[in-house]
Amino acid sequence: MDLEQRRVMFATPGRDAETVKAFAEDLAAHGGAPKTQIARVCCDMSAAFVKGIGDHLAEHEEEETPEEETAAGAVVEPAQPASAAVIVQAGQGGDSPGALSGTQVELHRPQIIFDRFHVVAKANEAVDEVRRAESKIRPELKQSRYVWLKNESNLTAKQREKLTWLTRPSMQLKTTRAARWRDDFNEFYNKASAEEAETYLKRWCYGAKRSRLGPVKEFVATVEAHWEGIIAWQDNQISNGLLEGTNSLVQAAKRRARGYRSKAKMITVVYLIAGKLPLPEIHTI
Numbered sequence: 001m002d003l004e005q006r007r008v009m010f011a012t013p014g015r016d017a018e019t020v021k022a023f024a025e026d027l028a029a030h031g032g033a034p035k036t037q038i039a040r041v042c043c044d045m046s047a048a049f050v051k052g053i054g055d056h057l058a059e060h061e062e063e064e065t066p067e068e069e070t071a072a073g074a075v076v077e078p079a080q081p082a083s084a085a086v087i088v089q090a091g092q093g094g095d096s097p098g099a100l101s102g103t104q105v106e107l108h109r110p111q112i113i114f115d116r117f118h119v120v121a122k123a124n125e126a127v128d129e130v131r132r133a134e135s136k137i138r139p140e141l142k143q144s145r146y147v148w149l150k151n152e153s154n155l156t157a158k159q160r161e162k163l164t165w166l167t168r169p170s171m172q173l174k175t176t177r178a179a180r181w182r183d184d185f186n187e188f189y190n191k192a193s194a195e196e197a198e199t200y201l202k203r204w205c206y207g208a209k210r211s212r213l214g215p216v217k218e219f220v221a222t223v224e225a226h227w228e229g230i231i232a233w234q235d236n237q238i239s240n241g242l243l244e245g246t247n248s249l250v251q252a253a254k255r256r257a258r259g260y261r262s263k264a265k266m267i268t269v270v271y272l273i274a275g276k277l278p279l280p281e282i283h284t285i
Contacts, residue, residue, distance in 0.1 A: 005276065006276075007274060007275055008246060008270055010026055011271065013267070015046070016046075016048035016049070017049070017051045017055060019049070020049060020052030020056050020057065021055070021056045024056040024057060034056065035059050036059065038057045040110055040111045040112075040113055040232075040236060041110045041111070041113065042115050043240075044240075045114050045119070045229075050112065053110060057110050058108065058109040058110060060107070061107065113236055114229040114230050114232075115238075115239060115240045117240060117241065118240075119230060120185075122219055123182045123185050123186070124149050124182065125215075125219075126182065126216050127149070127175065127178045127215075128145060128149060129215040130174050130175050130216070131144070131145065131175040134174050141166070141173070144166065146159070147159050147162050147163045174213060177213060178213050178216055181211055181213070181216050185201075185204055185223075188201050189233070191234070194231060194234035197234045198231050201231070205220050205223060205224060208220045249273055250269070250273060250274070257269075
């Protein structure tokens, strides 16, 4: 997707490494160099996507590194109907680490940035897992899922009242503790600099490991396993929000049509909806 013109430039079905492969092949077919020009990739924490990035958007030792690279200043974003979101940002050829330097060759690998929305969604999953387990012995937690998962500003008056009642100190709920750890984690994204954010996140992980809440500790392990990609968000702050919004328009069109016979037809609809194509004018007599 072109983020400046806010239009889809490439769409393909899939939710795995083959999606990245299809994008790389399309870029190469249009004269691009997917293994040397891509500077940053913003995606969710899907292992399949990360594998696809390493296989198809990074150089490998057996490949020859070109002496010169074609500059590419455009920002593109492959948008898949009903698939995980990925933003691919191209960099300038002169700044690419894939260029030759004397006799030493530094292989180019794009920087992976994990989208804020998907990381926070993992934290919400941890809170909801704690709530579901605790609701078996604390019936007051039943039918309160969205009270914990919605942003406070989006709560209705009734939901806000129920949240205030559930978070009283006398309730002593594990779900309340999990929600506080989640909210503290979200403060990572409000820090002024990458250095301050990384220091804060280290302290948060140290405390959350000792929370005695299994799902929260599992989320900490996920954060540590994807540390560089989460920290990288502070430097670039690339978001998949525009892509997610476009996907909602595509899904609405799919529901109106009661589905499409083939993936090719649906991709055509994606371009018609979000590609901002120069359509021919129709003249009536």
